[in-house]
Each structure stands twice: as structure tokens, then as C-alpha cells.
Amino acid sequence: MTPKKSHPLSSWHIVFPNDANPHGTMFGGKVMAILDIQAGIVATQYCRRAVVTASTEAVDFRTPVKVGDRLETIARVVFVGKTSLVIKIDAYAENPISGKRKHCTTAFFNMVALDEDGAPTAIPPLIVESDEEKHDFELAQLIKRNALERRKQSESRK
Ligand SMILES: CC(C)(COP(=O)(O)OP(=O)(O)OC[C@H]1O[C@@H](n2cnc3c(N)ncnc32)[C@H](O)[C@@H]1OP(=O)(O)O)[C@@H](O)C(=O)NCCC(=O)NCCS
Known part of the structure; x- marks a missing residue:
């Protein structure tokens, strides 16, 4: 199969009141759903196949996202294995009036x-060229190894 390059895909979401938790900031489950959908879109665009989420790396929410913010x-x-892919997603909250921007999370699916x-x-295998791509590839390899180890452990506990 011919190796392929992956290009970053950006997407914007307006945070509505019905996206909020009882404290008035964005509900974490809603953020996760947005990230999961985005990961699925990027993965499908890359391989032009149906894809499913096998697992995620732990996600740390660093700063709250407010109602009215824009989430990018x-x-x-x-990373691409034989049949699997790792998608990295960075999420940023932006105040639409001040333009102030905060990094919310980096997630791996x-x-x-x-x-x-x-x-x-x-x-298709992934083309990895720049220093950033090499760094992310190595990190994703580690993330994938951890996920498979977790799967092995949870299967042995059944
Ligand atoms: C993910 C799924 C397709 C894997 O099927 P499987 O028969 O166990 O697959 P295999 O063991 O043959 O592994 C296939 C690939 O998946 C990867 N994989 C399987 N489980 C994984 C996990 N938990 N995390 C990361 N990668 C995983 C393997 O490393 C392998 O990758 P490679 O081909 O690049 O080396 C299957 O478990 C599934 O359908 N799960 C449900 C997915 C789903 O419904 N998600 C929505 C949320 S519920």
C-alpha cells in the first residue's frame, strides 16, 4: 500500500448553554464526544474505511471552557499500525470578544x-517526516503499547 501523509484538520464549535454542567462550564462528556467525532472524521479521511474507537488515552482537562466560548x-x-491509527487532538477555548485563547486538553484516540x-x-502506512511528526509517532507508539497492556490486564481479570 502507498504510504500517506496526514494533514491537521481544524474544527470549531460554539459552546451553548445546553453543553454546560451544573457549574455553568462545558460538560466533560460533551468535550469527549466532540473529540471522538473529530478523531473518527480524521481517521476516516486518512484510510477511507469505516473506523471505530478502540480506546483512548487518559484525558486531562486543564482549564474550564465557558458557555459562549468557541472550542477549536x-x-x-x-501513528499507523497494520489496521489501527492513533489520532492526536488539541483543544483550545477562545473567547469570541477578547480573542483570548486557552489550551484545554490534548487527547489521543x-x-x-x-x-x-x-x-x-x-x-496505508503513515509518512513521518518532521521532528514534530517523529516525536508524536514515538509518543503514540508508547500510548498504543499502554492501551494494549491495559486490554491484556482487563481481559485477564474477567
Ligand atoms: C476495536 C476492535 C475492532 C478490535 O478488534 P479485535 O478483533 O480485538 O482486533 P485485533 O486484536 O485483531 O487488533 C486489531 C488492531 O486493533 C488494535 N487494538 C485492539 N484493541 C485495541 C485497544 N484497546 N487500544 C488500541 N488498539 C487496539 C490492535 O493493536 C491492532 O492494531 P494493528 O493491526 O495496527 O496492529 C473491537 O474490539 C471492537 O469492535 N470494539 C468495539 C469498538 C466500538 O464499538 N467502539 C465504540 C465505543 S463502544
Whole structure:
């Protein structure tokens, strides 16, 4: 299969009152859903296959996102295995009036490409060139190893 490059995909969301938790800031589950959808879009664009989320790395929410803020997510494929991809997503909250911008979180999603029968299927290898891409690739390798180790441990506890 011909190796491919991944380009960052940015997406904007307006934070409405019905996105908020009882404290008036954005509900974490809503942020996770936005990130998961964005990861799925980027993964599908890369491999042109149906994809599912296999697991996520722990997500730390660093700063609250306020109702009325704009949430920008920037996602890129940072690692590709045989049938799986790791997507890195950075999320930023921006006040639309002041333009003040805060980094909210960086999340990593493990996605798997599926064929027409729903089985994992091979996808094109990733072209990794810049120092940033090399750094993210190595980090994603570690993240994937951790996820597989977690899966092994949870299966052995059943
Ligand atoms: C993800 C899923 C397709 C993996 O199927 P599987 O038969 O266990 O797959 P395999 O063990 O053959 O692994 C296939 C690939 O998935 C990767 N993978 C499997 N589980 C993983 C996990 N928990 N985290 C990261 N990668 C995972 C493997 O490393 C492998 O990658 P590679 O081909 O690049 O080396 C399957 O578990 C599934 O369908 N899960 C439900 C997904 C879903 O519904 N998500 C929505 C939220 S509920």
C-alpha cells in the first residue's frame, strides 16, 4: 500500500448553554464526544474505511471552557499500525470578544479500520517526516503499547 501523509484538520464549535454542567462550564462528556467525532472524521479521511474507537488515552482537562466560548479542535493521524491509527487532538477555548485563547486538553484516540464485514483491515502506512511528526509517532507508539497492556490486564481479570 502507498504510504500517506496526514494533514491537521481544524474544527470549531460554539459552546451553548445546553453543553454546560451544573457549574455553568462545558460538560466533560460533551468535550469527549466532540473529540471522538473529530478523531473518527480524521481517521476516516486518512484510510477511507469505516473506523471505530478502540480506546483512548487518559484525558486531562486543564482549564474550564465557558458557555459562549468557541472550542477549536485540531486533529491529525500521528501513528499507523497494520489496521489501527492513533489520532492526536488539541483543544483550545477562545473567547469570541477578547480573542483570548486557552489550551484545554490534548487527547489521543486509538481507532481501528474495519472492512465490509466489520473485521480489522489493513490501511496505508503513515509518512513521518518532521521532528514534530517523529516525536508524536514515538509518543503514540508508547500510548498504543499502554492501551494494549491495559486490554491484556482487563481481559485477564474477567
Ligand atoms: C476495536 C476492535 C475492532 C478490535 O478488534 P479485535 O478483533 O480485538 O482486533 P485485533 O486484536 O485483531 O487488533 C486489531 C488492531 O486493533 C488494535 N487494538 C485492539 N484493541 C485495541 C485497544 N484497546 N487500544 C488500541 N488498539 C487496539 C490492535 O493493536 C491492532 O492494531 P494493528 O493491526 O495496527 O496492529 C473491537 O474490539 C471492537 O469492535 N470494539 C468495539 C469498538 C466500538 O464499538 N467502539 C465504540 C465505543 S463502544
